[in-house]
Amino acid sequence: MMSFLQTGHALYALAAICLAGVFSRLMAGSFYKRLIKESANMALTKNRCLRTLKQNAEDTYRINQGMSNTRVYLERQLYGLRMGGMSVRGMDNLSGQLTLLCFLAGGGAAFLSYWYRSDNYYIVLYGTIGILSGMLTMLVDYGVNLEARRQQLLTCLQDYLENVMWPRMNREGATEHGPAVTAEEERREPAAVRSIARDRRSNNTNSRRSLEQMAASREYGGDKNSKENWLQDLNPEQKRVLGELLKEFIS
The missing domain is CATH 1.10.287 (Helix Hairpins)
Known part of the structure; x- marks a missing residue:
C-alpha cells in the first residue's frame, strides 16, 4: 500500500475517476442536445429514439382514443431512452456517484497516507487532488446542466404532440367518419x-x-x-x- 501511495498510482486512479465523471456528463449532454435538435422537425427525423417515441405515441393515442396527460407520458418514455446500453437517467446518476467517489477516493488516500505514516506531502497531495477532482466534475455538471436540457427536450416533444400530432390525427379521424355521415344524411x-x-x-x-x-x-x-x-x-x-x-x- 505504501508503494501504491508513494509511486503516484493513487493519483492515476483519482484522475481516472474524475475523467469518467466528466466524460459521462459530456456524453449525456451531447445526447440530449442531439435529441433537442432533431425534435425541431419530428416529421423527418432520422433519430431512432425519436421515431420510436413518435410511433408509440400514435399507437397509444389511437388505442385510447386520446391522451389526457401528455407530459406524464413523455416523462415515462424518456426514462426508457438508452445510450450505449445504459439509460440516460442511469448515466446521470453515474455521473453524480463518480463526483462523490472523487471526494471519497481523495480523502481515503490522504487517510491511508497518514495511517502508514507517510510524509505530510502525500497527505496534502491526495486530499487536495480529491477535492479538486470532485469540484471539477461538479463544474462540468453545472456547465452541461442535464436537468435543464431534459426539461427543454420534454417541452419540445410536448409541443409537437399537442400542437401538431394530435390535431392532425383528429382531422384524419374526422375525414374517415365524414363520408359515412354524409351517406346517412x-x-x-x-x-x-x-x-x-x-x-x-x-x-x-x-x-x-x-x-x-x-x-x-x-x-x-x-x-x-x-x-x-x-x-x-x-x-x-x-x-x-x-x-x-x-x-x-x-x-
Whole structure:
C-alpha cells in the first residue's frame, strides 16, 4: 500500500475517476442536445429514439382514443431512452456517484497516507487532488446542466404532440367518419322529402273531402242564406284547395 501511495498510482486512479465523471456528463449532454435538435422537425427525423417515441405515441393515442396527460407520458418514455446500453437517467446518476467517489477516493488516500505514516506531502497531495477532482466534475455538471436540457427536450416533444400530432390525427379521424355521415344524411333526406309530400297530398285530399261534405250539407240540409254564404265559413286552406279545383275544372 505504501508503494501504491508513494509511486503516484493513487493519483492515476483519482484522475481516472474524475475523467469518467466528466466524460459521462459530456456524453449525456451531447445526447440530449442531439435529441433537442432533431425534435425541431419530428416529421423527418432520422433519430431512432425519436421515431420510436413518435410511433408509440400514435399507437397509444389511437388505442385510447386520446391522451389526457401528455407530459406524464413523455416523462415515462424518456426514462426508457438508452445510450450505449445504459439509460440516460442511469448515466446521470453515474455521473453524480463518480463526483462523490472523487471526494471519497481523495480523502481515503490522504487517510491511508497518514495511517502508514507517510510524509505530510502525500497527505496534502491526495486530499487536495480529491477535492479538486470532485469540484471539477461538479463544474462540468453545472456547465452541461442535464436537468435543464431534459426539461427543454420534454417541452419540445410536448409541443409537437399537442400542437401538431394530435390535431392532425383528429382531422384524419374526422375525414374517415365524414363520408359515412354524409351517406346517412343522403339516405335520410329522400325519406323526409317523401314524408312531406305524402303529408301534403293527404292534407289536400282531406280538404277536398271536407269541401265536398260541406257543399253536400249546404245543398241538401241548409237554408237559402246558408247556401249563398257558405264560402264565408271556409278556412284559408279550404279556399286554396277550392281555387285549385276550379282551375282544374276550367282548364
